[in-house]
Amino acid sequence: GQQVMQIPQYQHVQEGEDFTTYCNSSTTLSNIQWYKQRPGGHPVFLIQLVKSGEVKKQKRLTFQFGEAKKNSSLHITATQTTDVGTYFCAGNFGNEKLTFGTGTRLTIIP
Amino acid sequence: EAQVTQNPRYLITVTGKKLTVTCSQNMNHEYMSWYRQDPGLGLRQIYYSMNVEVTDKGDVPEGYKVSRKEKRNFPLILESPSPNQTSLYFCASSLRETQYFGPGTRLLVL
Numbered sequence: 001g002q003q004v005m006q007i008p009q010y011q012h013v014q015e016g017e018d019f020t021t022y023c024n025s026s027t028t029l030s031n032i033q034w035y036k037q038r039p040g041g042h043p044v045f046l047i048q049l050v051k052s053g054e055v056k057k058q059k060r061l062t063f064q065f066g067e068a069k070k071n072s073s074l075h076i077t078a079t080q081t082t083d084v085g086t087y088f089c090a091g092n093f094g095n096e097k098l099t100f101g102t103g104t105r106l107t108i109i110p
Numbered sequence: 111e112a113q114v115t116q117n118p119r120y121l122i123t124v125t126g127k128k129l130t131v132t133c134s135q136n137m138n139h140e141y142m143s144w145y146r147q148d149p150g151l152g153l154r155q156i157y158y159s160m161n162v163e164v165t166d167k168g169d170v171p172e173g174y175k176v177s178r179k180e181k182r183n184f185p186l187i188l189e190s191p192s193p194n195q196t197s198l199y200f201c202a203s204s205l206r207e208t209q210y211f212g213p214g215t216r217l218l219v220l
Contacts, residue, residue: 006152009150031207033207033209035209042200042211042212042213042214043153043200043202043209043211044211045207045208045209045210048207048208088152088153090153096141096158096160096166097155097158097168097169098143098155098209099155099169100145100152100153100154100155101152102150102151102152103152
């Protein structure tokens with residue numbers, strides 16, 4: 001079936017360090033979305049990428065969509081304690097279903 | 111306030127006792143969806159609905175039913191719950207790409 005793999009599963013960083021999570025699909029995606037879920041909370045939409053090679057920035061967050069539209073990454077520069085949570089990618093394969101990655105749980109060491 | 115509401119937020123039940131989790135949105139969104147979240151598995155889509163009277167299976171529909179008689183409501187029905195349906199359930203709605211998630215329903219089936 002169509003799957004979206006996400007790594008790493010966990011990431012512990014010192015406050016101020018950078019963080020990156022990666023998503024990979026074996027088949028081409030129509031688009032990919034990114035969500036953040038705070039501990040005990042619900043997923044919150046961050047962004048959608050549609051075009052091949054697309055790069056979008058939101059303050060310290062940089063989102064990339066691969067040229068082949070099979071992979072994507074989220075990079076956070078100079079992490080802060082407010083960045084704590086689990087980051088999910090969610091791929092759309094051209095139908096109306098969203099397939100989520102397993103998430104990367106980010107913890108920050110102050 | 112634009113929101114997605116779910117009820118109940120917490121539920122403990124026994125095997126075989128039918129239950130319904132309600133979901134309602136006040137944003138006039140056409141697309142609604144149900145997910146379950148389990149540790150290490152991320153979010154998996156159960157069912158989704160493109161509009162009133164239009165529903166389709168997600169990745170894990172077995173043991174669940176849904177209905178979409180009104181645009182704002184999308185209840186999730188477990189006709190005969192089993193322990194493997196113990197999970198955290200999220201309802202979501204969207205107009206275009208942005209999905210808005212409800213606060214979640216934590217279900218324990220004994």
